[in-house]
Amino acid sequence: MNFRVFVSVVVCSWALLWPMQAAYSNVALDGKRAKSVLKEPIIHQMIVKLRKPKAFELVRPLDAERSAALSRRAGVQMTGFRAMSGDTSVLRLSVPLRLSQAREAAARLAADPEVEYAEPDVPVRSYQVLPPDLAYTQRHWHYYAPTDLFIDRALLGGGNKQVTTVGGANLPSAWSRTLGSSSIVVAVIDTGVSLTHPEVQDAVLPGYDFVSADIAPLPTNFVANDGNGRDSDPTDPGDWVTAAEKAQYPVCDDGRPEDTASSWHGTHIAATIVGRWGNGVPIGSSPPPAGTSIAGIAPQVRLLPVRALGKCGGVASDVVDAIRWAAGLPVPNAPLNRTPARIINLSLGSQSGDCSTTFRNALRDVSDRALVVAAAGNEGLPSVSAPANCPGVLAVTAHTIEGINADYANVGREIALSAPGGGAPTGRNSVIESTDIGYYTWSAVLFGPREPESFNQNGQRGPAIGGFTGTSSAAAHVAAVAALVLSIEPALSPAELRAVLVENTRPHPAGTYCAQGQAGAGLCGSGLLDAAHAVAAVSAAGRGGGGALPLAQLFALALLAFAARLRRR
Ligand SMILES: [Ca+2]
Numbered sequence: 001m002n003f004r005v006f007v008s009v010v011v012c013s014w015a016l017l018w019p020m021q022a023a024y025s026n027v028a029l030d031g032k033r034a035k036s037v038l039k040e041p042i043i044h045q046m047i048v049k050l051r052k053p054k055a056f057e058l059v060r061p062l063d064a065e066r067s068a069a070l071s072r073r074a075g076v077q078m079t080g081f082r083a084m085s086g087d088t089s090v091l092r093l094s095v096p097l098r099l100s101q102a103r104e105a106a107a108r109l110a111a112d113p114e115v116e117y118a119e120p121d122v123p124v125r126s127y128q129v130l131p132p133d134l135a136y137t138q139r140h141w142h143y144y145a146p147t148d149l150f151i152d153r154a155l156l157g158g159g160n161k162q163v164t165t166v167g168g169a170n171l172p173s174a175w176s177r178t179l180g181s182s183s184i185v186v187a188v189i190d191t192g193v194s195l196t197h198p199e200v201q202d203a204v205l206p207g208y209d210f211v212s213a214d215i216a217p218l219p220t221n222f223v224a225n226d227g228n229g230r231d232s233d234p235t236d237p238g239d240w241v242t243a244a245e246k247a248q249y250p251v252c253d254d255g256r257p258e259d260t261a262s263s264w265h266g267t268h269i270a271a272t273i274v275g276r277w278g279n280g281v282p283i284g285s286s287p288p289p290a291g292t293s294i295a296g297i298a299p300q301v302r303l304l305p306v307r308a309l310g311k312c313g314g315v316a317s318d319v320v321d322a323i324r325w326a327a328g329l330p331v332p333n334a335p336l337n338r339t340p341a342r343i344i345n346l347s348l349g350s351q352s353g354d355c356s357t358t359f360r361n362a363l364r365d366v367s368d369r370a371l372v373v374a375a376a377g378n379e380g381l382p383s384v385s386a387p388a389n390c391p392g393v394l395a396v397t398a399h400t401i402e403g404i405n406a407d408y409a410n411v412g413r414e415i416a417l418s419a420p421g422g423g424a425p426t427g428r429n430s431v432i433e434s435t436d437i438g439y440y441t442w443s444a445v446l447f448g449p450r451e452p453e454s455f456n457q458n459g460q461r462g463p464a465i466g467g468f469t470g471t472s473s474a475a476a477h478v479a480a481v482a483a484l485v486l487s488i489e490p491a492l493s494p495a496e497l498r499a500v501l502v503e504n505t506r507p508h509p510a511g512t513y514c515a516q517g518q519a520g521a522g523l524c525g526s527g528l529l530d531a532a533h534a535v536a537a538v539s540a541a542g543r544g545g546g547g548a549l550p551l552a553q554l555f556a557l558a559l560l561a562f563a564a565r566l567r568r569r
C-alpha cells in the first residue's frame with residue numbers, strides 16, 4: 001500500500017463532506033495545544049451501544065440493515081464489525097476520519113433515540129517510550145537523540161562531563177512507534193549466548209552450536225570449550241584464554257601476556273538487540289547503583305542464538321553453516337531451524353582479503369531470506385574485513401559519542417553506514433576518555449570467565465554490565481534498528497530493508513574524518529545510523545519501491561577477530 005495515496009484520498013473525502021473543518025487557527029493558543037492538534041488521531045472504528053439491541057446483536061456484528069440505518073444517522077458509511085463487551089458493538093468506517101470529525105459523527109449518532117451512546121474507537125498506545133532501566137540515563141548514550149545531553153559521571157565516579165550525543169542512534173522517537181514485534185527473529189552468530197541471562201532469556205528461541213570439535217591446529221574441543229562439537233545448545237561456555245595457552249598457540253595470542261577473561265561477546269551483542277526493559281538486574285559491583293539494568297534496542301523481537309566462535313575464534317566453515325542454518329536453509333547433520341531469522345548479525349570477521357567462493361555462495365543463498373549485517377573490523381585500517389566487504393552485506397563502521405569515526409574502526413568503499421561503537425575519534429582529541437562511561441557502549445555480560453558457574457576474583461558472579469568499543473557493537477545497533485523497521489513493515493525484502501537504513505542516516509559531522517572533503521570521505525557509508533528517521537520512513541511514507549538487490553557475495557573468513565576491548569565493572 002502506498003500511504004501517500006491513501007492519505008490524499010482521505011483528505012479529499014473529508015473536504016467534500018466537511019469543507020468548513022479545515023482551519024485550526026483558533027486552537028494555536030500555545031505550543032503544546034498546537035502540537036496536540038497537529039497530531040490529531042485518525043479514527044477507523046466507532047463504538048455504539050443500542051438502547052434496545054436484539055439478542056443476536058449482542059453476539060454478532062450489526063447486520064446490513066442496522067448498519068445502514070446508523071450510517072444514515074451518522075452521515076458516514078459504517079459496517080458492523082464485531083460485538084464487544086458491555087453490550088456494545090464496533091462498526092468500521094468505510095472512510096477513516098480525523099478524531100474531531102469522528103466525534104461529530106458520534107454526536108449525530110447519539111441523537112438517534114435507538115442509540116444509548118456512540119464514541120470513536122480511539123487509538124491507544126503505551127506512554128513508555130524510554131527504558132526504565134537505570135543504565136538508560138547513566139550509560140546508554142549510544143541510544144540518545146543527537147541533540148540530547150549525556151552527563152558522564154566517569155567509571156570511577158567523580159567527573160561530570162556533559163556531552164551532546166551527536167553519535168546517538170536516535171532511538172527515543174523510534175520507540176514511541178515500536179519496541180519491535182515478536183514475529184521478527186534476529187540471529188546473532190557469535191560466541192553463543194548466556195541463555196539464562198535475565199536480559200535475554202525471554203527472547204531466546206531454540207538455537208544451535210556450530211563450533212566443530214576439531215579445529216586445526218588446536219586440540220579437540222579446545223575452541224568449542226563445551227566438551228563436544230556441534231550440538232543443539234548455543235550457550236556460551238566462556239572463551240577465556242590463559243597466558244600459557246597464548247604462548248603455546250600463536251593463533252590465541254592477543255598481544256597481551258596475561259590471562260584473558262571471557263568476553264561474553266555474544267551475550268553483549270544479543271542484549272544490545274533484545275535486552276529486556278524494566279527488569280532491574282543489579283550491577284553488583286562497587287559502586288553499585290541499585291537496580292541498574294541495561295536496555296536493548298528492540299526488546300520485543302526474538303533472538304536466535306547461533307554459536308560459531310569459541311576460544312581463540314573459529315573457522316569460516318562453521319560460520320557459513322551457521323549463516324545458512326539461521327536463514328532456514330538445511331545443514332547436514334543439524335535439525336532444520338523452525339524459526340528462521342529475517343536479520344543476521346555478524347559481529348565477526350577476519351583480515352583475510354577477498355571473499356571465498358564458500359562465503360559468496362552462502363550469502364547468495366540467504367540473500368532473499370535475511371538481511372546480513374556485518375562489522376567492518378577493528379584494525380583501524382582503510383579496508384573492510386571479510387565478510388563485511390562482500391556486496392549486499394550491510395557493512396558497518398563505528399563512531400564515537402561525538403559522532404566521529406572511531407580510531408579502531410575499519411573503513412572503505414563497501415561501508416553502508418556508521419553506528420555507535422564508542423572509543424576515541426580518528427584524527428582528533430575528544431572530551432571523552434577511556435576512563436569515562438561515554439567511551440563505551442554498554443550491554444549485558446557475566447562476571448568471571450565461566451558459564452554457568454561464573455564468578456570473578458572478587459567473588460562476583462552472574463549477570464553484569466560491560467562496556468565494549470568496537471564495530472561489533474555498531475553492527476548490533478544496526479541489526480536491532482533493522483528489526484524495529486521490519487516490525488513496522490514486515491513485508492520489506494532484505495534489499496528494501498537495507499535501503500531504508502542506508503537512505504535515512506544523518507550526515508557525518510562537518511569537518512570530521514568521514515565528512516566531505518576530509519580524508520575519510522566516501523569510506524564511511526551514507527552517514528550515522530538514525531533509528532527515528534528509518535522508522536519514520538516506513539511509518540509515515542510507506543515502504544519505498546525497491547527492486548531486487550543484487551546480493552552477489554564473496555567472502556573469506558578464517559580467524560575471527562572480534563577485537564572489542566572489554567571493560568568489566
Ligand atoms: Ca558444543
Ligand SMILES: [Ca+2]
Nearest residue numbers: 133276293294
Ligand atoms: Ca534490562
